Each structure stands twice: as structure tokens, then as C-alpha cells.
Amino acid sequence: MANTRQILQRRNAAANISKVTSTMETISAVRYRQYYNQWAEGLAFYDSLAQLAYLMVTAQARIEHPLLGEQKTKSKTNALIVIGSDRGLCGAYNSEVFRQIDTHVRMANRFGRTLKIYAKGKKVLSYLDHLKIRPDQVYEDFSEVPSVEQANAIGDFFMDEYLAGKIDRLGIVYNRFFSPASQKAQTLTVLPVVDMIDDLTTRATVIWPWELDFEDFEMSPSPEHIFETLAKMIIRTSVLGCFLEASVSEHLSRVVCMRSASDNAEEMIKDLTKDYNRARQGQITVELLDIVGGVEAAKG
């Protein structure tokens, strides 16, 4: 049996770990609540955006716009924004993202396409390093969620690349937050924008009751121009939305993991305390027996 000092050492170690994990849990819980509120309030925005987009794509009059039509030159290049976390200790959060990257790399190889990766998060970088892929760009100028201007800049960059024919597709790999009980890594196709609108309209949570068609609306300025701005808004805000959802998921999965880690540590401390008491009792008994034995021997 381990001696008492060893058991004490192990118990202290467990106590320290539980302190760390419960602190991380508290921090992530606070962040999670902040991001979750933002996410929940933003839902209405994305729903309305989806309705507008739906109106646009169901228009009877054909809207001619480079973002809507087929690209003239095929560059055979896919761009991928990968959003992971900077820190570990959040369960399967990052490994699910890695699995998505694997799929994309394999698909790109299979169909002979070039893959450009734009990464966020240290964990993603180290994984890409492991795969020997050099990311085209690393987002380091914001910690978790970009500001509106930063997200707009990212969106505009990819839109320009698309219009210039440098990329065919843009996907965002991130942990989508369905509900507090379910998050899952997925790839959201942002460009071509029609795919994006498809996704937006299927994920919108409200069904719009109005019977109005696109043609019923007065437009200012022209429909083509409105479509361009709308597409821009969809792309820009989806970038922002993805980063936000990824952060909500990250903090939630960290809260869950850290809570179970703290629980386990508590249990371990309890067990070790029991072991320690037992060992201590054993030691005392042995010492008592020694004394009694000694006394008996002295008597005899």
C-alpha cells in the first residue's frame, strides 16, 4: 500500500487540478453567456436576411449579377476558412474541425482542386503543421469574434477573390451551434452565394406568412444593385455569424468538459482521502502493535 505521504501528494495534485478546471469552467461560463445572448439576439437578423434573400432568388424577373451567375473562368481552387480554438481542454471541439479538414483535403486531392486554407486558432495551426499544409492566411488580429469592420473586411476579400476568378468556392469550417444541447462541426458554403442562400433559407426558423412576391416591392435602387448589396451583406454577416457561433460552441463545450473534469477531480479527492485515512489508521495500528509487542517482550 502506498504510504501516507504519497497519497497526500496525489490528493494535493488532484485538488490543484480541480481548482484550475473549475476556474476555467467559470470563465467559459461567463463568456458563453455573453456570446449566447448575442447569438440569440442575432437570430432575428439572420431570419430576416434569409427572407430577403429568398425573395431575391425567387424573383420572376431574372436578376443578372456576377455573384449570382456561373463563373466564366474556373480556377479549380477552393478557399476554406477554418475556425478552431486557441486553447485546448474543450473536448472534441477541435478534433471535429480537424476531421472536416481531412475530408476537404481528401476531396480536393480526389477532384484535383487546389485548397487554400485561412485559419483561425492555434490548435488549427498546429494540426495544419502536422498535415504539412501551409495556411494562406492566419487571422490573428482578433481574439475570438471579429469586430464588424474586421468581419466585413474578411467577407469583402473573398468576394473580390471570387469575382476575380481566383476562387470557385468558399467554405467555412466551424462548430455550428444548434442549441445548448447540440453543436456539430460543419462546413458552410458561402460562395457561390446561391448555395449560401439555400442554406440560409433552410435554416431560418420562421416561415413567412406574407403572400408578396419580389415584383410587388418598390425597389430603390435597381434590383441588380440591391442584390449586390444583399449578397454582400449575406457574405459579410455570415462570416461574423460563423465566428460567433464557433465561439459559443467552444465555450459551451469547455464548460461541459471542465465541469466533468472538476467532478472527476472531486471524486478522486474523496477516494484519496479515504485511502489516506485508511493508510493512516493502518500505520497507527501497526505502531500500536509494535508498542504492545514491545511491552509484552519487556514483561517477559
Place this chain on the structure above:
Amino acid sequence: MVGLLRGKFQVVLLTPKAKLLEARVGSVVLPAHDGQMGILRNHCPTLAELGFGVMQVREIADRSDAFYIIEGGFVRISENHVTVLAYAVTTFEGKTAKEADLMVSHAQSVVAGQEYIRSQQESISRKKAEYIIQMAELAAVQSPEMTDQ
């Protein structure tokens, strides 16, 4: 006709991060891409692009008028529902009088050309500063307690 004009309609102001306003109001003035756009009840269905400017919401039930600086976006008007989608919104709503004062004085210093004193992070564009001052004036006309103290 008077009955028509007096009617109220639903306004929702949304950004990707927050729902800033949801109320029945009497009139709205929006900064459209090509100038200001006034909306009353029974406006025809409209889709319009918004520019940079002050959005004025008047005759809100049980409270004073509200003002927002909108930095680009969209408005959809249909069936007496006005939905404003904006990238970013600056407002005095939900701020204390002191915070609002701070914003205004900051804006005034920018307009006066003293923005170099501020750090880069705090800096706002001159145009936005002008709009903040305009918004403060509008709000002050509306509610006397918002004036400089």
C-alpha cells in the same frame, strides 16, 4: 385620411448581434442610400438600401422618440412591418445620460479636429461624429433631460 395617418405600424431594428428595437410606432425616418426616407402607416411594399445616417423613430408607445445612427444596411417594408437590417448601430438608447454626454463630447472634439488626442481604438470618423451630434440635438429637442448637464 387622418385615421390613416394616425395609425401605427411595427418597426424592428436588427443587427447581427442584437435586436435593438421592436415597437409599434407612428413614423420612421430612415437614411436611405440616396437621401432620407419617411415612412408612415400603409407604406407601399419597398426594399431599399440604407446609407450612413440617423434613423428617427417617432411616436413610440409609452416612451420618448428613439434615434439610431445606421451604418449601411437594408430595409424591407411590407404590410405595415418595417424591418431594418443594419451592420452596426450607434445609439443613446440604454445608455445613461453621463455616457451619452461622453459620447457627444467625444464627437464634438473629433469635429473640432482634436481627435489626435484620442487613441486609435477610440477614434471615430468625422462623419459619424457629426451624426452623433445631430442625434444628440434631435434627442435633446425631444426630451429636455438629455441636455448637457
